[in-house]
Amino acid sequence: MQEKLEGIKQEALAALENIDNKSALEAWQVKYLGRSSALMDVFKSFGTLSKEEKPVVGKAANLVKVALEAASGEKENLMNQQHINQALAGEKIDVTLPGRRKVSGGLHPTTQTLREIYRVFGDMGFQIYRSREIETDHYNFQMLNFPPFHPARDMQDTFFVKSEQDRGDDPLMLRTHTSPGQIHAMQEHTGLYPDNPPPIRIILPGMCYRYEQITARSEIQFNQVEGLAIGKEITFGDLKGTLSNFARRMFGQDAKTRFRASHFPFTEPSAEMDVGCFLCNGEGCSVCKGAGWLEILGCGMVHPTVLINGGFDPEVYSGFAFGMGPERITMMRHHIEDIRYFWSNDLRFLEQF
């Protein structure tokens, strides 16, 4: 019996040597330690043994069982460790690989131009005034000297906004320019200081909307930056000085400017300001269409009717206003040929700035 037990042990241990995977180990456990294994048959045969044999064989059989269980446990640990080592070797971190670059956003080219404009006017004492994008006909047109049926309204067809009550001839609309903000700012100001309002120096940036055909030159949404200065004894000379200074700081110290007479309902007199083409130095190129000059902004002295609508007495106060398109300026600076790039969210375009 002792020999038989020894034979079982040797056979089992030899078989265990060649095992290299989990399922083979499980099969081995069933074969050598399971209910119908040769070792279990020895335990089952106890009844047939004599009193003297029983403890000796029992002890020997137990020793074999313990030895086989220990060997099987060891094998399992060994296989687990090999598995871990293999995984570690396969998934090793290669510290020589370049790191993954963090995606960092950038500022939209229009935002960059807007911030430059803020900086220049900020240095001259102008503050930023923001106002609503949905306006009433009253503020968008009437208070700015565009009465109903005024022909200048034809240039600014817009999107109307449905409202719950019938607003008659004062419908809600998406603003066509930032100019209604001028009236809001003036009224706020004269409301706070009705007797002796201090001077106003503001710029009004924001999105405007017009119902237009979308082409390379025009979009249904675009930014405007408008400026307003109101005080006592402000003259056209102040307007020219401020805007020429702006042009030099924005386009270079050598930037030339010229003013051409123009017409806007809310300023009188009105002008367009051109800057000497900074791409060809006035020699004529495709951007300035050979003229040597680029039209940058519209401006003028605030119309007396607009001053009255804002709560200022035109006999005492005067002021100037101007407005420009940051997309247009960005297009000229970077030779961008099509305004539609600005809102098409194409990273190939946006990543260039």
Ligand SMILES: [Zn+2]
């Ligand atoms: Zn040019």
